[in-house]
Structure formats: structure tokens, C-alpha cells
Amino acid sequence: MLSHSEDYNVYILIPIHNNIAETRKCLSCIHNQTYNNYEVVVIDDGSTDNSTEIIKNVYPDTTILQGDGNLWWAGALFMGIEHILKKADDKDFLLILNNDVTFDEIYIETLINCSKDSQNTIIGSLCIDSETGKIADSGPIIDWSKLKFSIKPLIDDNKDIIEGLDTLSTRGVLIRISIIKKIGNFIPEQLxxxxxxxxxxxxxxNKEYKLIMSKKAVVFSNSSTTGIHYLDDVNGIKELYKYLFSIKSAANVIIWLRFTKLCCPSKYKILNYLRIIGRAFIASIIIMFKLKINKIKLITKSV
Structure with missing residues (x-):
């Protein structure tokens, strides 16, 4: 048993949109935790699979906030954080989880113990792909000179944490309420x-808070539930438009331009604006060429 104090209240935020089977697995993991001082807040952004009703029946202590299907990820987190800040103390914690992650019974306890080493640290979770067993996320590293994103290699250095990270994902991240009050909320109107x-x-x-990832706080993520669109799956003009401009697409040109404006160091901004537009142009050329080849094949086949 890990040593810990349950003086801290942990507010757990889980945005959802359908996928009730995955949500139930995640909630089951939470209710099996050795750390018991927590409150679960689910933000249901317009689910059509009776997610809210099922959660109320199976886990009646869960607080459920309702969206209309237009909150998306950042909007749901914004709503949840605003709700929590009305009652949380500075010493308390926020734990953000994807609804498709699972974890062991000492997961929250492990994160809390890791947080004791520093008041100014945000702690992410090592993420394993539940289908392949491979590491999905061991901490993002950003090369702004190339606008390249990679994960930090997992090194067996006898340390329980991974340091030197440039950012974190929200697939299991613990943040002190006092830190949230200083850095603010998510900005869904932009991203x-x-x-x-x-x-x-x-x-x-950028506000001098340290980002680390715990090797012992592990989440298993179901990659098949992601909404990411891949260029290889694009087979028409309409699909190309969605690939480049849909909120559901990780390749959304507008989003990447906004992200660069907000986050990129000044000396790389113009270069990366051009790089983003250039990548979109190249993707369009590839798809147009692909469509033309397919058309030629159809004509040849019919002759």
C-alpha cells in the first residue's frame, strides 16, 4: 500500500459523446480505486446512446453536465472546470481523463504521491495502446523549427518520472486547482x-510550471475510438474538405494556424504558417492526382 493522505479532494473530469461501453469501463476503474476522496464529473456533449441515463443508473453519485453536441473537447473541459472552480479549494486536484482509458486500482493514489514532490508540477500518465500493447504517449516533444511532434523515448534510468516535456495530452493528467486558477481555462473559441x-x-x-509524466501511473487507451482522419482514407473532394477543415480532423488547417499563433516561438511563426498551408496544398495535389488516376483506371476497365 502506498502512503498517502486523503485530505485532497480529486475532481475527475470526463468529457463524453456516445461510446457508453468505453465510459463504463473507465468509471468502473475509478470506483475500484484505493484513493476514495474524489468526485466524478461527466460532461455529456449530446450523446445519443443513452449515456446519461445509464451512468445515472449505474453510478448515481456521478455529477453529469449536459452539452448540446457542440462543445467538443475543449468546450466540455471548459464547462467542467468552471463547475469545479466554484467549490474546489486551492489544495485540491483536477484529474482529466479520456473516457476510453482504463487503469489499475492505485492509479489516483500513484498520481497524488507523485504530486507531493512539487507544488508547481503538472503530472501526465504514461499511455499504452490497449490493442497493440505499445507505448502511445510517453510525453510530447516539439521541434518548432520543423513543426514536428514526437514522443520522448522511454529510458530505463531508474526514475519513476519522465522529464523535459514540452506539453501534455489529457489522457490522464493531474493538476492542482491553484495552478488552474493561475493559468486559466481552455479556450474552445480558438481550439x-x-x-x-x-x-x-x-x-x-510558459508560466514556469513543470510538466512531467509518471511511469507508474499508466493508462491504457483504445486507439480505435479516436476520430482522427488520415489522408489515405480520403477518396473524394468532399472528404478532402473534411480532412482539411472539419473539427473532427487532426489535420484541420485553421486549427493548426491558430495553434501556431498561440504557441509557436516568434522566430518560427511565419515559417510554420507557410509550412501548414504548404502541407494542405500538397495534400490537395495528392488527392486530386489520386482521383484522376482512379478515373483513368475506371475508363480503362470499361473499354
């Missing part, structure tokens, strides 16, 4: 979905 977590924790780092 409604993708890149909103990266922007938030870059903002925290």
Missing part, C-alpha cells in the same frame, strides 16, 4: 477540439 490540450499545457509551461 475547440484537437491541439487544445497541447496549447493548455504549453501555456502552463
Amino acid at each position: 475547440p477540439h484537437y491541439a487544445s490540450d497541447y496549447e493548455y499545457f504549453i501555456r502552463a509551461k
Whole structure:
């Protein structure tokens, strides 16, 4: 048993939109925790699979906030944080979870113990792909000169934490309420979905808060539930438009331009604006060429 104090209240935020089966697995993990001083807040952004009703029946102590389907990730977190800040003390914690993650029974306890080493640290969770067993996230590293994102290699250095990170994802991250009050809330009007977590924790780092990841606080994520669109899946003009401009797409040009404006060091901004637009142009050329080749194949086949 880990040593810990349950003087801290942990507010757990879980945005959802359908996928009730995954949500129930996550909630089950929470209710099996050795750390019991927590409150679960689910933000249901317009689910159509009776998520709210099922959660109320199975886990009646859960607080459920309702969206209309237009909150997206950052909007749901904004709503949840505003709700929590009305009653949380500075010493308390916020734990943000994806609804598709699972974890062991000492997960929260491990994060709390890790937080004791520093008042100015935000702690992420090592993420494993539940389907492949491979590391999905061991901490983001950003090369702004190339606008390249990678994960920090996991080194067996006898340390329980991973340091030197540029940002964090929200697939299991613990933040002190006092820190949230100083860095502010998410900005859904600028970044409604993708890149909103990266922007938030870059903002925290710029305010001198340390970002680390715990090797012992592990979450298992179901990658098949992601809404990311891949260029290889684009087979038409309409799909190309969605790939470049849909909120559901991780390649959304507008979102990346906004993210660069908010986060990129000044000396790389213009270069990365051009790089983002250039990548969109190249993607368009590739798809147009692909469509033309497919059309030629159809004509040849019909002759």
C-alpha cells in the first residue's frame, strides 16, 4: 500500500459523446480505486446512446453536465472546470481523463504521491495502446523549427518520472486547482477540439510550471475510438474538405494556424504558417492526382 493522505479532494473530469461501453469501463476503474476522496464529473456533449441515463443508473453519485453536441473537447473541459472552480479549494486536484482509458486500482493514489514532490508540477500518465500493447504517449516533444511532434523515448534510468516535456495530452493528467486558477481555462473559441490540450499545457509551461509524466501511473487507451482522419482514407473532394477543415480532423488547417499563433516561438511563426498551408496544398495535389488516376483506371476497365 502506498502512503498517502486523503485530505485532497480529486475532481475527475470526463468529457463524453456516445461510446457508453468505453465510459463504463473507465468509471468502473475509478470506483475500484484505493484513493476514495474524489468526485466524478461527466460532461455529456449530446450523446445519443443513452449515456446519461445509464451512468445515472449505474453510478448515481456521478455529477453529469449536459452539452448540446457542440462543445467538443475543449468546450466540455471548459464547462467542467468552471463547475469545479466554484467549490474546489486551492489544495485540491483536477484529474482529466479520456473516457476510453482504463487503469489499475492505485492509479489516483500513484498520481497524488507523485504530486507531493512539487507544488508547481503538472503530472501526465504514461499511455499504452490497449490493442497493440505499445507505448502511445510517453510525453510530447516539439521541434518548432520543423513543426514536428514526437514522443520522448522511454529510458530505463531508474526514475519513476519522465522529464523535459514540452506539453501534455489529457489522457490522464493531474493538476492542482491553484495552478488552474493561475493559468486559466481552455479556450474552445480558438481550439475547440484537437491541439487544445497541447496549447493548455504549453501555456502552463510558459508560466514556469513543470510538466512531467509518471511511469507508474499508466493508462491504457483504445486507439480505435479516436476520430482522427488520415489522408489515405480520403477518396473524394468532399472528404478532402473534411480532412482539411472539419473539427473532427487532426489535420484541420485553421486549427493548426491558430495553434501556431498561440504557441509557436516568434522566430518560427511565419515559417510554420507557410509550412501548414504548404502541407494542405500538397495534400490537395495528392488527392486530386489520386482521383484522376482512379478515373483513368475506371475508363480503362470499361473499354
